[in-house]
Amino acid sequence: MAARLLIALVSALALVGGGYWWGHTATDNAWQAKHAKALEAEHAETAKETKRADQAAANYLTEHLDQEDRYAALNATYQDLRRRVPLVVPGPVVVVTRSESPGPDSPGPDERSAPATAVDSSPVLTLAAVRMWNGALTGIDQAAGSCGPAGPAESTDAACAQGAGITLDDAWANHAANAKACADDRQRYQHLIDFLNGK
Numbered sequence: 001m002a003a004r005l006l007i008a009l010v011s012a013l014a015l016v017g018g019g020y021w022w023g024h025t026a027t028d029n030a031w032q033a034k035h036a037k038a039l040e041a042e043h044a045e046t047a048k049e050t051k052r053a054d055q056a057a058a059n060y061l062t063e064h065l066d067q068e069d070r071y072a073a074l075n076a077t078y079q080d081l082r083r084r085v086p087l088v089v090p091g092p093v094v095v096v097t098r099s100e101s102p103g104p105d106s107p108g109p110d111e112r113s114a115p116a117t118a119v120d121s122s123p124v125l126t127l128a129a130v131r132m133w134n135g136a137l138t139g140i141d142q143a144a145g146s147c148g149p150a151g152p153a154e155s156t157d158a159a160c161a162q163g164a165g166i167t168l169d170d171a172w173a174n175h176a177a178n179a180k181a182c183a184d185d186r187q188r189y190q191h192l193i194d195f196l197n198g199k
Contacts, residue, residue, distance in 0.1 A: 067139060070139050070140075071139060074135050074136070074139065074141055077141060077149070078132045078135065081128055081131075081132070081160065082128075082132075084157050085126060085128040085157050085160045085161045086126055086128075086161060087125065087126055087128060087129040087132070088123045088124070088125060088126065088129065088168070089123065089124060089126055089161065089162075089163050090121070090123055090124075091121030091122050091123055091124045091163065091167065092121055092124075092163070093121060122167040122168060122169065123167070123168060124163040124164060124165055124166055124167055124168075125163070125164050125166045125167075125168070125170075125171055126147075126160060126161055126162060126163060126164060127144045127145045127146065127147035127159060127160050127161075127162050127163075127164050128144075128147055128160035128161065129164070129171075130144040130145070130147075130164045130166060131143065131144035131147050131148075131160065133171070133174075137178065144164065145159070145162070145164065146159040146162070147159045147160035147162070
């Protein structure tokens, strides 16, 4: 009887050990399969993001090269325009006349109006300067008033040499506003870059 008991005990232990070994192996296999699936998904996601990043970089480089070409063409056009047309011309001379209508106390018909007085005016930008300024901001050569890229050079030059009515003070105020807008954009982009870099 003791022998049977011993055989039964050894058999039970063998069954428990075998079951444990089988369960452990099955658990290991399931974990390995789950881990392999997770790695495969991670590799697929990495490959997808790498492809997206490569496409974004290629798009940026293409657009950057296009922009460089556009600005080079603009620069050549504007350098040629600058050789032919001034960027600043004297502003219109304002003439102030003083005239008094004869009243009851006036000495008589011999009274004459006071002489005209010329008031100095600030220099103004030409339409060529405005066209170049706007093109530098936008990257596109567009007409400013009657000063446009189309048409024969002679008629274009005459139109482009006309004063635009924008003084140097006006131009400086516009430049300061544009510079501030650029500084604001740079600050926002730097904060975004720092955020994306985890700083």
